[in-house]
Amino acid sequence: MNPVESPASAAKPNLFQNKRTLRLVKERVFFGIIFASTLLALGFLFYLLFSIFHQGWDHLSVDFFTNFPSRFPAKAGFKSAIYGTVWLGGLTLIFSVFFGVGAALYLQEMSPRNRFTSWIEISISTLAGVPSIIYGMLGLGIFVRFLDLGRSVLAGALTLSLLIIPVIIIASREALKSVPDSVRMASYALGASKWQTVRDHVLPSAIPGVATGVILSMARAMGEAAPLILLGALTYVAFIPGSPMDSFTAMPIQIFNWASRPQEAFHDLASTGIIVLLGFLMICNSAAIFIRSRWGKRL
Numbered sequence: 001m002n003p004v005e006s007p008a009s010a011a012k013p014n015l016f017q018n019k020r021t022l023r024l025v026k027e028r029v030f031f032g033i034i035f036a037s038t039l040l041a042l043g044f045l046f047y048l049l050f051s052i053f054h055q056g057w058d059h060l061s062v063d064f065f066t067n068f069p070s071r072f073p074a075k076a077g078f079k080s081a082i083y084g085t086v087w088l089g090g091l092t093l094i095f096s097v098f099f100g101v102g103a104a105l106y107l108q109e110m111s112p113r114n115r116f117t118s119w120i121e122i123s124i125s126t127l128a129g130v131p132s133i134i135y136g137m138l139g140l141g142i143f144v145r146f147l148d149l150g151r152s153v154l155a156g157a158l159t160l161s162l163l164i165i166p167v168i169i170i171a172s173r174e175a176l177k178s179v180p181d182s183v184r185m186a187s188y189a190l191g192a193s194k195w196q197t198v199r200d201h202v203l204p205s206a207i208p209g210v211a212t213g214v215i216l217s218m219a220r221a222m223g224e225a226a227p228l229i230l231l232g233a234l235t236y237v238a239f240i241p242g243s244p245m246d247s248f249t250a251m252p253i254q255i256f257n258w259a260s261r262p263q264e265a266f267h268d269l270a271s272t273g274i275i276v277l278l279g280f281l282m283i284c285n286s287a288a289i290f291i292r293s294r295w296g297k298r299l
Helices: 007-059 062-066 079-110 115-127 132-146 153-177 181-189 194-222 226-231 251-259 264-298
Strands: none
Touching (some): 062 079, 079 115, 079 153, 079 194, 181 194, 194 264
């Protein structure tokens, strides 16, 4: 004999079905909002890229790469900014890799776990989110004035190194964490010391992640203008730096200088400089992807 269903038991499935329908509606609404926001952001991005290429593509020529900046837009070029960026990037790479990867190795593999190291890790995570203009003020006070390095390539490279070292430390530590503990245990079992294990086994296995973090951090540093402006980097340089103590300009500085001019022709030159800078950053990002995939296959 079938039991008679009570009104309360009959209402339970309907209540569950209504809640499920409401959840599905909320999920679809949330998905629609996120999708629309993504399309809106991509629309603005494509509009900016289209306007930049539309204004600057006609000025992209060999003379643009071989001429120095000039007061006359038809003769103005990007040569000193490109060489200054190369000088700046080379010195920044040396300082940031040496100190950033070294600090990551020590904190992840060698340092004891205590309150002091925990405080250092929290400080590094905080420094990674500090605005770049703060590092510009720090570089102005320490490197330019206190150490009397002046407005040189060395002062700019040290300032940009301070900017990206926390990011490199965090990325390198994550790469070192991804190395399995079995690699360390196998090395210890064969009689290797801690430093030999880190040098010969852990670090080579973490190189794809470390290299990716370093290259992406360098791409960020090369696109920064605020710290260099605060340092007092020159906006008009008609020579190529010959030593780390020479004055310099960089691609973001030159773009800022052209964009601040009232003449429309200089705005077109700024768009051309942005195209060159975007190409440089794309090369850096492509190199990071290539190194990660190539080294990962070798491992």
